[in-house]
Amino acid sequence: MxxxxxxxxxxxxxxxxxxxxxxxxxxxxxxxxxxxxxxxxxxxxxxxxxxxxxxxxxxxxxxxxxxxxxxxxxxxxxxxxxxxxxxxxxxxxxxxxxxxxxYRWSSQWTGRPWEEAVIYEMHVGTFTPEGTFAAAAERLPELARLGVTAVELMPVAQFSGDRGWGYDGVLPYAPHPAYGTPEEMKAFVEVAQGLGIMVLLDVVYNHFGPDGAYLHQIAPRFFDEARHTPWGAGIDYTQPQVRRFFIENALYWLTEFRLDGLRLDAVDQIRDPSEPELLVELAQAVRARDWGRPIHLTTEDNRNITRLHHPEAGLYTGEWNDDYHHAIHCLMTCESEGYYAPYAVDPMADLCLSLAEGYVEQGQERPPKSERRGEPAEGLPWPAFVNFNQNHDQIGNRARGERLLTLADDPRGVKVAHVLLLVAPFTPMLFMGEEAGSRAPFQFFVDFEGELAEATRKGRAEEFADFESFTGRVPDPTDPATFEASRPLDGPDADEWRELTRQALALRHERVVPLVRSGRARPAQVQRTSPRSLTASWPFCDGTLTVRANLGTRAEGGAASGEAVLKWGNLETNDYAIEVQVS
Structure with missing residues (x-):
């Protein structure tokens, strides 16, 4: 290149x-x-x-x-x-x-290091009533006051129609016009960075959407006809010109929009036998440039592999950690269908393992699954794992798009899980509205017409036909009402949620981040203290972070010693409580 x-x-x-x-x-x-x-x-x-x-x-x-x-x-x-x-x-x-x-940039920006990242996942079209970059920019000061330091935009590459999640884009270099012009997106970035907020962009390099992908007509050799992804034709990454299309796309967004990083969607579907493979060459191309600021590359990868994220590789900064989400979700809801099945066996044990090592599935047997998945996570720094209690996939891929607060057995458990997410030394990510206790759904929506719209409606309904726990009608993804219902409205206790978020993130920035920056001293120690309680300690060179959490039962044994720097509830008397200590 x-x-x-x-x-x-x-x-x-x-x-x-x-x-x-x-x-x-x-x-x-x-x-x-x-x-x-x-x-x-x-x-x-x-x-x-x-x-x-x-x-x-x-x-x-x-x-x-x-x-x-x-x-x-x-x-x-x-x-x-x-x-x-x-x-x-x-x-x-x-x-x-x-x-x-x-577009003339009026400010300088030197970025932020990854250990300071608190990510807020945002869908531009539903985040505000206007659904534009300009309207979203006006909301950024309130996120900054809470302690959010990074906004991750769901894909903005242009797709068919006005409404969509963005993962069916067909013009990867063009911001979606319903959100605004390229200049308005750049202005959004400049406002965010002026508030100390990094801007990350979700990009899709594993397929093109079903409507408007004229590359099939222009260059049939762009695609690998022998392979299909779950969403469309496979791409032939062995072609140098195809590789250049995607590598330059990454460099384009980072350069012209002054982004702080990219999240690469479903990279397990980027199958490339080349040496180096596309994922490696893309990261190398980014790392070869002096940007004048840190650039953060994260991935979503169902394989639970580690080679792309080891610090010595110098390639990718972080990996979305579905394992952590699945453990929390099963613990809060007792759900056990589909991919939740192995995490429903003992979600508390899985949560303890994830808090200690990052991944849960590291190649071991995981009944009732027959196949093994993942690799040992030893050696990956804790911030390399992007942890979340909710995200667009885990909410929106449900039949009705319910949030955790509407599914949990007890909402107090969700508050404990919220604090745990925000203070642990992994990289936390919130889904828009989560900071305000939103109960509004985030549903799957598109703006297709004709036969494609009918096929999408039919496919969505059939997807959930065999789920025993689901009864009723799947919301029509092509109905504008489904889109409108997906806006992150404040919950009835929004002020309490925002204050809890603010306190947890203030502690993170003041006490946890300096510890993380000092370096890990030893492996984490995570102990299950009752059927649904734990104590986790992460030792750093400059001190130790300890969290004690009741997630449904109180700890067995004596009271904990030491002074808490943050607490919600009472560990000795409440089944749902959390305390944080720094020593």
Missing amino acids: TRESRIEGSTLHFRKSWGAEPEGEGWSFSVWAPGAQTVAVLVGEARHAMVEEADGYHRATAPARADAEYLLEVDGARVPDPAARAQVGDVHGPSRLVDPRA
Whole structure:
């Protein structure tokens, strides 16, 4: 990868191999279309033939002004640019020329280290009534006051329609227009960073959505027809041009939008036999640049592998830890269906293991499952695990999208779990509304039409047909009411939840983060003290963090010694209570 980021004063521009780039008084255009007989770019009323080069790219230059409309013409079919920075309208129409040098950054930002990260997962479209970057920016000060230090945006790459989670994007370089323009997204980032909040972006490199993915037509060789993901055609990452498309996409977001990091969705579906594999080469390309700030790369990976996250590898910063969530969820709800089954056997034991080592499933037998999953997590730093009690998947992939507070046997247990999440030395992540005790669902929603809409409705209903615990009708994912119902409304006890969040995060920043920064001294010691209580101690070079938690029963034995720096409830008299000590 030889193309470099360029900083010109207060502007940020990444020159892509794919798509349109400002070039002197005009623009250069490039698209990989191997096998196409004729390729041209249409700018306004003018047609400019593109010349094929040996690597399969077709290139041309043409005079044009910023904001002009353009289309590609591939063997007579007119299609949008798959690497467009913006569209004029929907995913099927013309692309729009965006000059990234037009946005002038008015501030400097040197980032934050990972041990300071408190992540807030946000869906831009439902976070505010307006559903825009601009409206979300106005809400950022309240998150900063709570102690949130990082916002993770669910995917914003343009998808079909106005409503969607973002994981069916088809234009990976174009912010979704329902949320705002590229310039408005950059303004959101600048507001966040001005408040000390990092901005992370969820990106999807494992598939394209079912509507508007014209890469199938432009470059069939982009895809591996012999393999399919759960969501669409597999991608052929062995092709250098395909690898460049995704690696440059990562560098583009980090450069032009001054992001602090990326979360790579479902990387277990990025199957690449190359050496190095795409995941490694992408991280190496990011690490090879001097950004002037820390860049944090995290993954979602169902395999529970460790090689990408070992500090000596220098590749990825963190991994979403579903194991921790599953243990907490089963403990709070007693659910046991589907993937919860092995965690429902003894969720308290699983929680203790996760608090000690990060992963629960590390290659051992896990009845009632027959297959083994994972690798030993020894050697991974505690902050490498992104822990959460809720996230978009674990709420939204339920039939009705219920939050934990509406499912838990006792809401007091959820408060104990909330404090435990926020003070433990792992990287905590909240899902929007969680800080305010929201009971509003987060449901699955799309904006498809016609046969695709009907297939989505039918598929969603069939997905839950065999769940014994579910009765009733699955909300229609194509109904705008399903989208509207998914806004994170405050719970009836929102003030109490916000104050609990503020206190826990104040303690984290003042006492826990300095310990984490000093380095781990020894392995954690986690002891189960009754059927549903525990004591966890994490020793650091500068002291020890100890948490005692009752999650349904009081600890057996004598009272704990030492002065608590934070407590909720009374450990000696309440079945639900938590105390935190720093010594």
